[in-house]
Amino acid sequence: MKSIAYAASVLFLIHAGTGAMAAERAIPAPVLTTPEALDEWTYAKPQEARVTHVALDLVADFENKRVYGTATLDIDALPDANSVVLDDAGMIIQSVTAADGRVLEWAIGVRDKLLGAPLEIKLDGARQLTIRYVSAPDAAALQWLPKEATAGGRQPFLFSQGQSIVNRTWIPTQDSPGIRQTWSARITVPDGVIPVMSGLSLSEKGVATGDGRKSYRFEMNNPVPPYLVALAIGDLEFRKLGPRSGVYAEPEIVEQAAAEFGDVEKMIDAAEALYGPYRWGRYDMLVLPPSFPYGGMENPNMTFLTPTLITGDRSNTDVVAHELAHSWSGNLVTNATWKDGWLNEGFTTYFENRIMEAVYGEERAAMYADLDYEEMQAIIQKTGPTSSATQLHADPSDGPARIQYFKGATFLRTIEQTVGRAKWDAYLKSYFDRHAFQPQTTAGFLADLRKNLVKGDDALEQKLQIDRWAYQPGLPDNAIAPQSATLAAVDETLALFNAGGAVQDVNVTGWSTQQWLRFLRGLPREQSAMRLAELDDGLNLSRSANAYVQSAWFEIAIANRYDPAVPAIKDYLKDIGRILLLRPVYAALLQQGDWGRPVAEGSYATAKPGYHPLTQKVVEGMLKPE
Missing domain, CATH: 3.30.2010.30 (Zincin-like)
Known part of the structure; x- marks a missing residue:
């Protein structure tokens, strides 16, 4: 299919009414058209007509838990394009007009439970259009918190979470990571709270609107995937x-x-x-x-x-x-589809570890990497080494998403130690430069790797096993396993304790989260009530100030139906909203049948109003009877 032509950059004025000065705005890179770049999670047809800029002018209505206003979209389209297709998940569309005031026809198609529905707008020659709308009732991307759910209890709070495809519940656009867009916004909020966004602030103190509200302006002149548009409002x-x-x-x-x-x-x-x-x-x-x-x-x-x-x-x-x-990895160079999500999370997990090494030293970085490798092995063991859930390039709904983090990082670490750090770092730096502000696919990365690093070296190609890493399940036999001396010392303490040692002999002074996790994950799942009491009382586990420690401990307590921990478990499930920490606790409870399910269901009934919609979806999926 023919591609749409783009200029290098333009001068623009932010959406009328915000009073912004002219500023340079980059035009997004073309959408990739190779077969593997087809995004099955969007209704958009970007090769025909695509969004290049979104200008939001929205009011936050805390009383009715909605945002409302307008989104003005700049459209780049083929000359013969009759319409532009956006993604919608329940928004209330009130009108669509062209820049010259003409009313444009629009229609919402059949809704899919996961993807929402296509919003098709007849262009009639228009290349800029304004949509007046209200966010979807109970929009999955937005969480409205009453003031009682905040630390101060003075003001309500709103925050958005758009990844992967839920920004289509409050922003009418083409909601695909491969369709990069610039954006600007004017956000009007009640006095007493302030908004922040994932763009540069243009008005830190806001402008009074005369009705007990203030407006604040933001802009993002770098083209970004739509899931990265984010808003929060609070005290x-x-x-x-x-x-x-x-x-x-x-x-x-x-x-x-x-x-x-x-x-x-x-x-x-x-x-x-x-x-x-x-x-x-x-x-x-x-x-x-x-x-x-x-x-x-x-x-x-x-x-x-x-x-x-x-x-x-x-x-x-x-x-x-x-x-x-x-x-760099994700925002600068973005996975074109969610099947390529490891290009985002695997790269970032590797890069994260390099940052930690540079700031805190080799051993601390090794400790994080060692723990990640252990978790990756546990995932592979649980799902089976031939399961598609252990592939890097895969539909994210096929299995544990964290395999993309840990296996992806292990892949890159293996390349680093095979070709040498200096050579690898030079390649990665050039890679980010070559593909800055562009979408990328797994096939595209492998082609770049072969062209700019492997360079036809057949022996190196065979040694790296590139395709096996990217497209096959399990862990290739050339994987480099990190080792931490700090965690090795914890392993020694753990071995002594598991052999019958006393709790008072476990010296936890100065332990980091990672040391705690290594110890708790290494305890046998079956423990006597007396041993559990010794652990809980001696190490203050149920009432730890560290939510990671509590989650790992509760898995053990629940596996043994340890009743004294139940009050703390209920408090934890009510007070914590992070899915990574909640999921294993709920899973452990549900594995205990008539003992654990009532605790899980009762805790969720109490906690649900304070959970994010995404968290609610995860927990409710777990609570469904098999």
């Missing part, structure tokens, strides 16, 4: 961490957050030294309420983080390094 304060970094959080936790993430500027410097300049201007972070479903989300300029990372010892700052690394 927030800011703390500067470095010349281009800082953290937002509720006043009650902002100082703790600033102390926990104080090394971020060092991380940015380390990342740039490895793989080239940081191209997004600022790197700020937002600590969200506990209902945030992920550890972190790599929204450009404004990484969203879970408060479970704040443990006072910076032992979970690998998550910050991970989200920062996405500024």
Whole structure:
């Protein structure tokens, strides 16, 4: 199919009414047209007509839990294109008009439970159109929290989470990672709260609208995949961490957050030294309420983080390094489809570890990598080495998503140690430069690897086993396993304890999250009630301040139907919203049948109002009777 032509850059004015000055805006790269780049999770037909820019002008209505206003879309289309197809998942479309005021015809097609429905708009020659709309009722991308669910209890809170394909519940656009777009926004909010977005702020103090509200403006001049448009609104304060970094959080936790993430500027410097300049201007972070479903989300300029990372010892700052690394792998070079998600998460997990090594030293990085490798092996053992769930290039709904993180990172680490770090780093830096602000497929990466690293060396090709890594299940036999001396010492302590040692002989002073996890995961699943009591009382596990430690401990307690831990389990399931930590606890409860299911169902009934819609979907899927 013919491709649409693009200019290198243009000058633009942000959506009328925001009062922005002219600024340079890059035109997105063309959508890939190779067969493996076909995105089955979008209704868009970007080779015919595609969105290049989205200008939002929205009001946040906390009382009715919706956003409403307009989205003005710039369209690049073939001369004979009759329509543009967008993705919609329940939005209330009120009107569509062209730039000259003409009313444009539109229709919403048959809705699919997963994908939503196509929103087809007749162009009638238009190349810019404005959609007036209201976000979908109970939009999956938006979580509206009452003030009681926040740390301060003074103001309500809203945050969005668009990955993978749920931004189509509040933004009418072509919701595919391979269709990169620039964007701008004016967000109007009630007095007393402030919005932040995944773009540069143009009005930090806001402009009063005269009706008890203020408007704030944002822009993103780099083309990004639509899932990276993000918004949060709440009672927030800011703390500067470095010349281009800082953290937002509720006043009650902002100082703790600033102390926990104080090394971020060092991380940015380390990342740039490895793989080239940081191209997004600022790197700020937002600590969200506990209902945030992920550890972190790599929204450009404004990484969203879970408060479970704040443990006072910076032992979970690998998550910050991970989200920062996405500024290159994922945000700069993006998987064209979600089957290529390992190009995002596998690259980033590898890069994260390199940042941690540069900032904290080889042993600490080895500790993280060792624990990841252990978890990868556990996934492969559970699913079976021939299961398609262990493939890198695969439909993300086929199996555990974390295999893309750990197997992908192991693949890249194996290349590094095979060709040498200097050669590998030079290649990766050039790779990010060659494909900056472009979508990428697995086939495209392998072709680039062969052209610019392997260079026809048949012996190296056979040694690397590139295709086997990318397209076959299981773990190739050339995989490089990282080893941590710190975790080896924990293994020794664990062996003594499992042989009958006393709890008081387990010296946990100064243990990081990773050491705790190695110890708890290494305990036999079957324990006596007396031994469980010794562990719980001696190590303060049920009431640990570390949510990772609690999750791992509860798996053991539940496996043995340890009743004294049940009150703490119920509190945990109510207070924590991070899927990574909740899923194993619910799974363990459900495995215990008539003992565990009532605890799981009762806890969920209590916790559901505070869970993110994505978390609700995960837990409800688990609770369905087999």
